[in-house]
Amino acid sequence: MSTLQDPGASSPQLLRRANRQALLQYALRTGTFSAADAMTTTGLTRATVLGVCADLHGAGWLAEVEPDGDGTRRGRPARRYELRADAGLLIGVDAGEHTLAARAVDLRGRELASEVETVEIGVDDPGAADARREQVRGLLERLRARSGAGSAHPLLTVVGVPAPVGPDGLSPHGEAGYWPVMNPDLGGALNGEVLTDNDANLAVTAEHALRGGEHLATLLMGERFGAGLIIDGRLLHGALGGAGEMRFLDDVLVDSRGADGVAALARRWTTTALEAGARSPALEAIPADRLTAVDVFDAARAGDAVAQRVLERIGERIARIAGILASLLGVETVVVAGAIAGAIGPVLVHAREALPQVSSAPYPQLVASELGGDVVVRGAVETALRQLRENPLEVLGSHG
Template sequence: MAVPAPLSIVARSALHLRDVGPATVSELSRSLEVSRTSVETAVGVLTQAGLVADAPLVPGGGAGRPARRYAFQSDAGAVVGVDIGVASIRVVVSDLGGAVVAQRTFDGVAGRPDGPAKLAAVIDDIRRTLADASIPASRVRTIGVSLPGIVDDAGRVTASVVIPEWSGIDIGSQLRHAFGCPVAVDNGVRLAAVAEHHLGVAQLVDDVVYLSVGNRIAMGLILGGQPRRGIHNAAGDIGRLAFRGISNETGQLLWRTAPTAAEVFALARGGDRDAQAELDAFIEELSHGIAMLIMTVDPAMVVIGGGLSEAHERLLDPLREALPRHIRLPFQVPLTEARLGAEAAAHGALVHAFRRHPGEVYGLDDMPVPPITPLPHDAAAPDTTEEKK
C-alpha cells in the first residue's frame, strides 16, 4: 500500500481544529510541532476560506487578556450522501465536521415508470431533505451517491440489473447539473463496506470482506484500508457466480417454502420442517461461498450486512459453525454482523463524497475524511417508505 504524502501545515491545522477542537496559535504550534509563524499563516488561510473563526475566549489565570482562540466552522457548508434502491431512497446530510444533521428515508424508485422519472424522484428527495433541515442547496459542497450496479471510476453506470434504465448513463453528471456541485457515485455494497470500515464494526481492520445478504448476495472488499474496485470496476459482483440457487438473470434469491426470506425464517422458527430444511441448505451453501472468499482474500474479518443480517444469531451462529468444516485450517476468521444495517450505504456515500472531493469541501486537496457521526436512531426523521429496503 502506498504511503500517503505528508499533510500540509494548513491541512494539519484545519484537521486539529476540526477533530480535536478550538485552540490558540501557541497550542497549535506545540501540538503540530511547527513554528508560530507557520501556524499563524495557516490560520490566516483558513480564516479567509471561511473554515475557521474566532472561538469564545477562555479566561486564564493571569492578569492579561486571554489568548485568541480559533474554532473550525463545521456549519460553513454541507455534504450529502444518498443511497438509491428499488424499495427505498435514503438521504443523509452532514456538516463539514462529519456530524449528520439530517436524515430521511423515502419510497424507492421501483414505482417510477422510466429512467428519467427515477432520477427526478432522487433529486426531489434530496431537495426535500435539505428543505426540511433548512439547508439551502447552495451550501451543499458535494454529493455522494450509492446505487445498485457496476459503476466506473468517473461515476457512469456501466450495468445495472436492478435499475436497467440507468445502464450506460452518467448519473453523476445529471446530479451535478441539478445541484451545481461535484458528485461521486459508486456501487452500493462497496460503499456499505466503506461505511462499516470508516464508522462501523470494522473500523480498526484493513482487510475486510463485507457480504450483503438480502434479496441478492453481493460483496464489498476493503483491502489495505481501501475499497477494491478492480480493473473493470466489478470487484464484488459475485452473487450469481459464487452461490447456487440464485436467479442467473437478476441475482435474486429464490425461496421454495415461502415468498420471502423473512417468511421462511418465521416458518422455521414455528417448527416447519420444510422451511428449516430449506434454511439449512441455504446456510450450507452460503457458508461454502464465504469459505471460498476467505481462502481467496484471507481477510481479517467477514461482515454480514443486508436484510438477512436482521435474523441476527439465527443466521450467524449456523454460519460460524459451518465455516470451519469448509476451511479446515488452524485459524478462524471473525464473522460479525454489520453495525449500520440499512443505513450503511448512505453513510458510505457520505464518506465517498468527502474522500473524492476534499478540495471542493474544504478548499484543501489533502484534507482527510472526518469522523462521521450518525444521528441517534430516535433523532432520525420517520421512515416514509411503505416497505423497507
C-alpha cells in the same frame, strides 16, 4: 515559455495551499485552538498560523471565539479559533433499487436531517433512468430544506448504487441494462461534488469504521449478493469497479441465479418447495407475489419445517461464499449486512456449521452487521468525512 520556471513561479501558491491544508486538517481533528496549539501540531510558524487562520476566517471556515481565562492574566489574550462545522453539508445517499435513503451531516459528522422514500418506477419502465435521477434530486432538495443549514453548501455527496462504478463515476453497460439505470449519471444531476460508488463498498467502509480489521468483507444481502472488500487495509475497486461482483457464483454454484441474495433465495426456495408438495400452512396462506424473506424467517422462528429448511440452505450458500472469499483473498471476517441482518442469526448458525463441510481451513469469522438498513448510508457519510479529513481543500473546492 520555459517550463523550468513554472515550479518556481507556482511555489508561493503551492506553499499557501499546503499551509491551508495543514491548518484545516488540524481544525477538523480538534476543538477550540490557539495559534500556539496549532504551531505545536502542524510545525508552522506563528506568523504563518495567524495568517492562515485569518485567511480561513475570512473564507468562512473558521470562527473566532471568545478567549479563555478569568481576566487576571496581563496582556492581550490569545486569539482562539474553531472550525465552523455549520459552514457546509456532507450528504450520504443509499440509492437502492426499491428504496432511497439520505442523510445530511455537518463538517463534524453530526446528523442534521435524514430522508427515506420508496422508488415507485420499475427498472424496465420507459424513462426509468431519468425518473430515478429526478427522484434522487428531489429527495436531496427536501433533505437540505429539512437540515436547517440555511445557505450552507452541499460540499460532497457520496451515493451508493447497486452496480459496479468505474473511475469516471459511471457504470458499465451490463446486467441487461440494469446497472446504468441504477447509476444514471447522478454526478451530473446533483449540486456540488458527487462521488458515486458501489453500495457494498460503502457498506464495508461503514463496517471497517466500526470494527476495524485489515482483511474484511461485507456481504450485502438483498435481491442479489454483493461484496465490499478491504484487503491489506485498502478498499478494492478493480477494473470498472468490478471487485466484489458475484456473477461468478452462477458457474461456481451451478445455479443460473447463483448471485441471488437472501431476499430472492427465500422466495425462490420457499416457492419451489411448496410447488413440489411440501406443506406449510403459514407460508401457503401468503400469495407468492407477496412472499418476503421476513415471512420465511418468521415462519422458521415459529417452527415451520419448510422455512427452517430454506434457512439452512441459505446458511450453506453464505458459507460457500465466505469460504471462497477466504480462500481467494485471505479474508478473515465476513460481515453479513443489509436490512435483514438483525434477523440473520439463525442463518449464520447454519453457515458456521456448514463451513467445515464446504471449504477448507482457515475459516473466516462470520458475523451479523449491527448497522441494519443504515449500513450503506452510514458508509456514504463515513466516506465523505474521510475525504474531508484527508484532503479538506479538495472537498471545499471553489467554496474554500
